[in-house]
Amino acid sequence: MSTTTSTTTSTTGPALAAEGLPDVTGVLGGGRMGSGIAHALLLAGTRVLVAESSAERADLARAAVEKAVRASAERGADLDVDAVLARLEVGIGPGSLRPAGLVVEAVPEDPALKADVLAGLDAALGPGAVLASNTSSLSIGELSTVLSADRPFLGLHFFNPVPASTLVEVVVGPGTPPGLVDRARGWVEQMGKTAVVVRDSPGFASSRLGVALGLEAVRMVAEGVASPEDIDAAMTLGYKHPVGPLRLTDIVGLDVRLGIAEHLERTLGPRFAPPELLREKVSRGELGRKSGQGFYTW
Known part of the structure; x- marks a missing residue:
């Protein structure tokens, strides 16, 4: 299946669901962790947008997500593979994620790279869209310094391999809005996983x-x-x-x-x-x- 780039150009920002995951979610970075997170979001029922830095990497990301979904079906998961994959879109650059109400950044654990990616996402996403970093140890507070003051932000630390892991750390930064933690717990539960909530500290728990x-x-x-x-x-x-x-x-x-x-x-x-x-x-x-x-x- 060929790579497609989203052409949605909404200027009003995505509406977040009152309960449960937003109808449209996104992942920036389609490597091992990012493709696994996309797989979890797809199985949770959302339309999933994955953004990569090039067409070649986007094709690899699509193949990885498709492989993970098919593997779930082979292991006995009750799902229509074609219907699930029809909700997957893969594009290039943060602009392709604009329709999403929740975007998980899943690039390598490099502070400068993550800061650059998060700043780009903050500029590309609509008002109210939640940003989450899949960091395993970096400070959520420090990463948030590149974001606009009103951008909802927290850590969602998934574990490798994501399809087999049942744990997600919800990391609460100093600027994480009240109520977002409870919403995040619900999102994790909708993905069939268990959330543990930790304060922003080196290495978390x-x-x-x-x-x-x-x-x-x-x-x-x-x-x-x-x-x-x-x-x-x-x-x-x-x-x-x-x-x-x-x-x-x-x-x-x-x-x-x-x-x-x-x-x-x-x-x-x-x-x-x-x-x-x-x-x-x-x-x-x-x-x-x-x-x-x-x-x-x-």
């Missing part, structure tokens, strides 16, 4: 705890305490974690985990200093599942 465990597991590998497989087995069998910390690091991406750890080290102190082994593996391009090699061979 999930990344802060998850990275602490993951970094210690990397240190144990470097010290020769045990193999990655045995360290992971200790946590999956002994503590009933669904996946071990080193396999999870591979799934998330060693480069992503390194970036989060560096941010937490700057904001929370040296207890989050990344182990040298993690830096070495990233410098060698051993990024985990996406590169084929991390602590495991994929």
Whole structure:
């Protein structure tokens, strides 16, 4: 299916539904996380607009979302694949998202990139449209400084892989409007997931705890305490974690985990200093599942 760019040019801004998700939602960034978020929004019943930076990337985003929807049907989800995908539109640039009442920014965890993208979305979207950042650790308050004063903004931290994960962190920034948190809880529930509400703080709840465990597991590998497989087995069998910390690091991406750890080290102190082994593996391009090699061979 070819990529299409939305041509809607409403100047009045989208009307938000009193309850539930807006009829039209958007995602900027169609990579692994963005396509997963689009999949969740589609299955929740909304018309979904996905924006990318080029036609080539837009085609890749469309293919990823279509694959995720078809996989849901194959796993037994009760849905009409063709009808669901008919509600998907993929365009280029933030202007293609203007009809949306909620837009989730899902670009890589780079503060400057996110700030630039959010500023562009703020200028492109209609009055009252809600902006959300899918950040795993960056300050919602700091990101909000590039937005107009009346732009509703919060964090919606989805987890990888989005279709299989049932958790979303709702991150409340200093300027998040009263009432938006309850609305966001409802949106998350409509997507079939569970919301946890956290105050804007470095790493929020999930990344802060998850990275602490993951970094210690990397240190144990470097010290020769045990193999990655045995360290992971200790946590999956002994503590009933669904996946071990080193396999999870591979799934998330060693480069992503390194970036989060560096941010937490700057904001929370040296207890989050990344182990040298993690830096070495990233410098060698051993990024985990996406590169084929991390602590495991994929």
